[in-house]
Amino acid sequence: MxxxxxxxxxxxxxxxxxxxxxxxxxxxxxxxxxxxxxxxxxxxxxxxxxxxxxxxxxxxxxxxxxxxxxxxxxxxxxxxxxxxxxxxxxxxxxxxxxxxxxxxxxxxxxxxxxxxxxxxxxxxxxxxxxxxxxxxxxxxxxxxxxxxxxxxxxxxxxxxxxxxxxxxxxxxxxxxxxxxxxxxxxxxxxxxxxxxxxxxxxxxxxxxxxxxxxxxxxxxDSLNAPNVVNWGRVVRGEITEATYHSTHIPGQVDWQWVDARVKDWCEIIAPSDFLETEGDFWWQNETGKHCYRPNDLFRVKVRGMAPKTAQDILVPLEWIEAAQERWKEGKRNPMKPLRLGVDVAGMGRDSSSFCHRYGDYVEKFDLIQSGGVANHMQVAGLTKTKLEAVTNTFNGVYPQAFIDTIGEGAGVYSRLLELDIKGVFSVKAGEAAKDGLGNPYKDVTGVYTFKNMRSYLYWAVRDWLNPRNGSNAMLPLGADYRGLTDLKWNMRSDGSIELESKDDLKKRIGKSPDEEDSLAITFYPVADIDGTVKRSKTDNYYPL
Missing domain, CATH: 3.40.50.300 (P-loop containing nucleotide triphosphate hydrolases)
Incomplete structure (x- = not known):
């Protein structure tokens, strides 16, 4: 400058x-x-x-x-x-x-x-x-x-x-x-x-x-404040009190205040239960060094975090942030085939979205401007090019593309079939969340069923991002994930899970969840020969 x-x-x-x-x-x-x-x-x-x-x-x-x-x-x-x-x-x-x-x-x-x-x-x-x-x-x-x-x-x-x-x-x-x-x-x-x-x-x-x-x-985060960090060093015997007082910052939060909040607002947990997304942390005082889990007051007042996400929100922001941090250090697994999610822009939308996912690693989202004009041939051509650019296979599985065929996507899917492109699947958000034998798809726990395919696919994203499931999910920076963090769900009277409608979500957040849709459809279950889809712990809870 x-x-x-x-x-x-x-x-x-x-x-x-x-x-x-x-x-x-x-x-x-x-x-x-x-x-x-x-x-x-x-x-x-x-x-x-x-x-x-x-x-x-x-x-x-x-x-x-x-x-x-x-x-x-x-x-x-x-x-x-x-x-x-x-x-x-x-x-x-x-x-x-x-x-x-x-x-x-x-x-x-x-x-x-x-x-x-x-x-x-x-x-x-x-x-x-x-x-x-x-x-x-x-x-x-x-x-x-x-x-x-x-x-x-x-x-x-x-x-x-x-x-x-x-x-x-x-x-x-x-x-x-x-x-x-x-x-x-x-x-x-x-x-x-x-x-x-x-x-x-x-x-x-x-x-x-x-x-x-x-x-x-x-x-x-008050846990990182210099006064708190330096007095913690005094507690551990690393520096003297005189050294601490020479660097003390008047008016800033101190160790004693935080320690009182730890005792009042946190509970000791087993180290094996530690989850960073819960705000868990290590703290040492006169009782020893323990792992703590904070309540909402501690999350907000001490750690500068939001209170725990409301029960009706699909994905907590902390899960997204954790996935983005892993993405910074992560890389694509060459043994995982490409799952390409394609959400095609309609007449009233600006962009079609391509999600490139390889197992746990979402490499990128590509957004293609449409200007509100149907661009089926352009999207079909790009889908073909993206599939042909990836030559690796895993256990004989070639790159696959999943097309949202509600509305504009139907034309793209039809064109790819005409071109005899293999590994292309039609995804209809409103279809039943059941396999070829009529068995309902279920969540990781094997308990929840779903109103429709859209609910199942978005819940699969939730299961994937949930750190309690041993997630190694990696999401790229720069995308707007409010279609996940602001999306609401509820339990229907028949016990199945239903998502807030896409139209209602768009009104609330002021955008179409194009990137989120393209991610969700990469979790579309491709049936085995017998018509069933298995989601087991050895399969990381979700399709490849």
């Missing part, structure tokens, strides 16, 4: 190494504001420097408001641009907001004031008058302001257009969709949106941001 600051402006700001500060805002924060940032906080600040949207879930007293103040202050002072005559040619506007006036006036703004005041005491003459909840410059187009968000006064967000504009929202789980929609209307040019929150409900705009690929996502 470069700057057009004149020498005079550099002297005014009191920055001797502006280029270094512009390249890494963490340098600016530490050298100018004189603050200490732990590695997780540095990662958040660098994200705000480079990414349009950043969302942070946090435990209590983990420094989320502090790092927010650092981020908005860096944006305020490091993004404006001047020409050689000192004229402001790239203005900057920063808005901080929260659900209550107290959160803005007593928490957010004072943190910013502390930073500016500390910089000035250190000899950095940062410009601006501190007044009300604002920092006002001589140029009226360069400022920072803070105010309470009002769901009924979204017009307050108009007029925030600038070359550089940033919005910082704290306690974002308490903000309405209307406020965020108003904010997003101003995200033009060099814009930033930073939202920080405690995930008390697992729902709403902030919680959904944690599921969307366009957001840079972070979680501030």
């Amino acid at each position: 470069t700057t057009d600051l004149t020498i005079q402006e550099v002297e005014q700001l009191g920055l001797e190494q502006v280029d270094d500060h512009l390249q890494d805002w963490c340098v600016f924060a530490e050298e100018v504001f004189g603050v200490y940032l732990d590695e997780e906080q540095k990662a958040i600040l660098r994200s705000v420097q480079h990414n349009p949207k950043t969302v942070v879930k946090s435990g209590t007293a983990r420094g989320k408001d502090f790092v927010t103040a650092v981020a908005v202050s860096c944006f305020l002072y490091l993004t404006p641009e001047w020409n050689d005559t000192g004229e402001l040619i790239g203005n900057t506007k920063v808005a901080m907001t929260a659900p209550t006036d107290r959160q803005v006036g007593n928490i957010m703004y004072p943190e910013v004031v502390k930073l500016v005041s500390r910089a000035r005491k250190r000899g950095f003459n940062l410009p601006g008058r501190l007044t009300g909840y604002d920092i006002r410059m001589e140029d009226k187009e360069w400022f920072l302001t803070g105010f309470k968000a009002d769901d009924k006064a979204t017009e307050a967000w108009t007029g925030f257009h600038a070359v550089n504009v940033m919005f910082a929202v704290t306690e974002a789980s308490g903000m309405s969709e209307e406020v965020f929609n108003a904010i997003e209307g101003n995200l033009q040019g060099n814009s930033r949106l930073l939202i920080v929150f405690n995930d008390n409900t697992g729902t709403g705009y902030a919680a959904n941001a944690m599921k969307k690929p366009e957001w840079a996502k972070f979680r501030l």
Whole structure:
């Protein structure tokens, strides 16, 4: 990143190494504001420097408001641009907001004031008058302001257009969709949106941001806070109390507070029952070192996690995140054949989706734009090409393609049959979830049956992702998996499982679950010679 600051402006700001500060805002924060940032906080600040949207879930007293103040202050002072005559040619506007006036006036703004005041005491003459909840410059187009968000006064967000504009929202789980929609209307040019929150409900705009690929996502876990980590070293005899006190961060969560919450809100479990997706963790105190499982209060207030997913949600977000982490280190098993899921776009949709799955490893999703026009021949041609590009077999099983033949997919399937392409299967979401002999397909436990094939296929994805089943599922980054994490299910009176309708899901999440559909149909059960499909522990609970 470069700057057009004149020498005079550099002297005014009191920055001797502006280029270094512009390249890494963490340098600016530490050298100018004189603050200490732990590695997780540095990662958040660098994200705000480079990414349009950043969302942070946090435990209590983990420094989320502090790092927010650092981020908005860096944006305020490091993004404006001047020409050689000192004229402001790239203005900057920063808005901080929260659900209550107290959160803005007593928490957010004072943190910013502390930073500016500390910089000035250190000899950095940062410009601006501190007044009300604002920092006002001589140029009226360069400022920072803070105010309470009002769901009924979204017009307050108009007029925030600038070359550089940033919005910082704290306690974002308490903000309405209307406020965020108003904010997003101003995200033009060099814009930033930073939202920080405690995930008390697992729902709403902030919680959904944690599921969307366009957001840079972070979680501030109190177990990783420097005060907590360093006192833990004292408990283990690795450092002295004097060393701890020399590095103690005032106001940040400490070990003693967390230890009290461990005793009140967690239960000791056997190490063999440890599941990271449950929020399980190891903790050592005067009773020894044990493995703990937290309740929802501990998940939210300490670990910065969402409360456990409601019983009617198909897939918890934590399962998706765990599968994505495995994908980063994983790779395709050459002994597993390709299962290609093809969800064909209809007239009212933009994209057809191809899911490339090899056993546990989903290599990628390919999205093909259709522009709302039927493109059967293009999709059929691409399916043929993708199958022919994979030559490996496993136990004589060649690459297979599974086509959703409800609606537009029927034409693609028919064309592939005309071309005599082997290993192509028609999948009808509404057909009975039964094998060729009329036996109902069941879940991993052998207990649940399903209303239709769509319910069975999506439940197979759930079984695959569920860490309790020894899952090694791997999902690629960048996809939007809300068609799994927001999908609801219920138990029918006959004991079978039924999913929320696709239309209802689309209305709630504002998108068609194309990638999720293409993944689900890769679990279509290909019958054995006798017409049955076996799903056993040795077969990893799901088809190859």
